[in-house]
Amino acid sequence: MKPIQAVFFDVDGTLYDNAVKQFPASLLPALNKLRAKGIKICINTGRLKSTANNIKLFEYYDWDGFIGGGGRYFYNQHGELINTHTYTLKQIEEILRLTELYNLNVRFLSDEGDYILKEADENMLSAFAHFNVPVPKIIKPWDGKPVNAVVAYAPEGFNWHVFDSLPGIQCVSAFKTNADFLLADFNKATASREMMAYWGLDGDYIAFGDSDNDIEMIQDAPIGVCMANGNEKTKEVADYVCPAVNEDGIAKALKHFGLID
Numbered sequence: 001m002k003p004i005q006a007v008f009f010d011v012d013g014t015l016y017d018n019a020v021k022q023f024p025a026s027l028l029p030a031l032n033k034l035r036a037k038g039i040k041i042c043i044n045t046g047r048l049k050s051t052a053n054n055i056k057l058f059e060y061y062d063w064d065g066f067i068g069g070g071g072r073y074f075y076n077q078h079g080e081l082i083n084t085h086t087y088t089l090k091q092i093e094e095i096l097r098l099t100e101l102y103n104l105n106v107r108f109l110s111d112e113g114d115y116i117l118k119e120a121d122e123n124m125l126s127a128f129a130h131f132n133v134p135v136p137k138i139i140k141p142w143d144g145k146p147v148n149a150v151v152a153y154a155p156e157g158f159n160w161h162v163f164d165s166l167p168g169i170q171c172v173s174a175f176k177t178n179a180d181f182l183l184a185d186f187n188k189a190t191a192s193r194e195m196m197a198y199w200g201l202d203g204d205y206i207a208f209g210d211s212d213n214d215i216e217m218i219q220d221a222p223i224g225v226c227m228a229n230g231n232e233k234t235k236e237v238a239d240y241v242c243p244a245v246n247e248d249g250i251a252k253a254l255k256h257f258g259l260i261d
Contacts, residue, residue, distance in 0.1 A: 007041055008192045050114075149181075153177055206257065228244040
C-alpha cells in the first residue's frame with residue numbers, strides 16, 4: 001500500500017453529529033495532527049457549498065478542498081470553484097416527470113437561490129431539520145434555468161428504485177425521507193480521484209462516510225471507513241467500521257490506522 005496522502009470526509013453523520021448539531025470535541029485536534037503530517041484534508045459531501053454554511057463548516061476548519069453535490073462541484077483551499085459537472089435540461093425534465101407521477105415534493109438549489117415546488121410537508125420538514133437547513137421561502141415551478149442540485153422528498157420507506165430508469169441519473173437516499181439525484185458518471189469516488197489528480201498526488205487515501213451516497217467512495221478508497229451509526233449497506237462495503245460520530249469515531253479510526261497518535 002502506498003503512503004496515505006489525503007483523507008476525504010462526508011459531513012452529515014460522519015464529521016458532524018446531526019443529533020446534537022455540532023462537531024465532536026475530538027475532531028479538531030485529530031485534523032490538526034493530520035495536517036501536521038502533510039496529509040490533505042478534504043470534504044466530500046452531498047451538500048452544496050451554500051448549505052455547508054448552514055452548519056458553519058468553513059468557519060470550523062480551513063479545509064484543503066471541498067467537493068459538493070455528491071461529486072459534482074470542486075473547490076480549492078481558497079474556496080475557488082475549480083471544476084463542475086452539471087445536469088442537462090433534459091435530465092431535469094425527466095426527474096420532474098417522475099416526481100410528479102409519484103406526487104413528490106422537489107427542492108431545487110440554484111445560483112439564484114433555493115426553492116421548492118409546493119408547500120413543505122412533513123417529509124420535507126423532517127429532512128430539513130436533520131440537515132439543519134432552513135425551509136426555502138420561495139415556492140414556484142421550475143423555470144427552465146440551470147440548477148445545481150435536485151432533491152426529492154417522500155415518506156419513510158419509499159422505493160427510490162422507481163427512478164432507476166432515469167438516463168444518466170442515480171437516485172440515492174441521503175436520509176430516511178429524501179434522496180439526491182446524482183449524475184451516474186460522477187459520484188464521491190470519481191470526485192476523490194479527481195481531487196487527488198488536481199493536487200498531483202499519486203499515493204493512497206482514506207474515505208469516511210455513513211450513508212448510501214458514500215458507498216462508491218468507501219468501496220473505491222484504499223481504506224474505506226463507515227461510521228457505526230451508518231446504514232448496514234455502507235458498513236458491508238467498508239474495510240473498517242469505526243465508533244459512531246458521537247463516540248469520537250473519526251479520531252479513533254485515525255489512531256487505529258496509525259495516522260495520528
